[in-house]
Amino acid sequence: MAKFMDVHSGFVGVTANQLKEAHERDAAIEAEEGAHFERAWLDPESGKVFCLSTGPSKEAIMRIHERAGHPTAEVYEVSVEVA
Amino acid sequence: MAKFMDVHSGFVGVTANQLKEAHERDAAIEAEEGAHFERAWLDPESGKVFCLSTGPSKEAIMRIHERAGHPTAEVYEVSVEVA
Numbered sequence: 001m002a003k004f005m006d007v008h009s010g011f012v013g014v015t016a017n018q019l020k021e022a023h024e025r026d027a028a029i030e031a032e033e034g035a036h037f038e039r040a041w042l043d044p045e046s047g048k049v050f051c052l053s054t055g056p057s058k059e060a061i062m063r064i065h066e067r068a069g070h071p072t073a074e075v076y077e078v079s080v081e082v083a
Numbered sequence: 084m085a086k087f088m089d090v091h092s093g094f095v096g097v098t099a100n101q102l103k104e105a106h107e108r109d110a111a112i113e114a115e116e117g118a119h120f121e122r123a124w125l126d127p128e129s130g131k132v133f134c135l136s137t138g139p140s141k142e143a144i145m146r147i148h149e150r151a152g153h154p155t156a157e158v159y160e161v162s163v164e165v166a
Contacts, residue, residue, distance in 0.1 A: 003124070005124050005133050007090075015163075020165050039164065039166045040165050040166075042161060042163040042164070044162065044163060076126035076131050079127065080098075080124070080127060082103050082122065082123050083122045
């Protein structure tokens, strides 16, 4: 399993409820790809969303987001983390 | 206090130790700005780093990163979060 950060653009003005709904659409199908979406952060001014997930591959993450209706090509495998 | 995600580019091939050192340079001065860097994730292949922080303003986060030697203009205030 690897960890991924993906970036979405164009979510200007999106509300907390709308982000929650989008996240739930990912969560509803994530098991089919062996992935898990941990957290998502939204800047409604710039429209940027950042999603942190685990999964078997970048392509698995992209497929889930595409099927959930919010595709992105910007998926990064973040193999190093500090806290 | 607000929450921020910032993005750095150009960290291709950076190691876990180097990321830790960079993060510690932020941590060493963050209190001067009333900020806190929570976590950082690196994709050493693309060279992207994502930093999650809290602080009083985007400018405070930018000043810390600049003084620590890794400036970025890409700082997003992520006022909405789901988990």
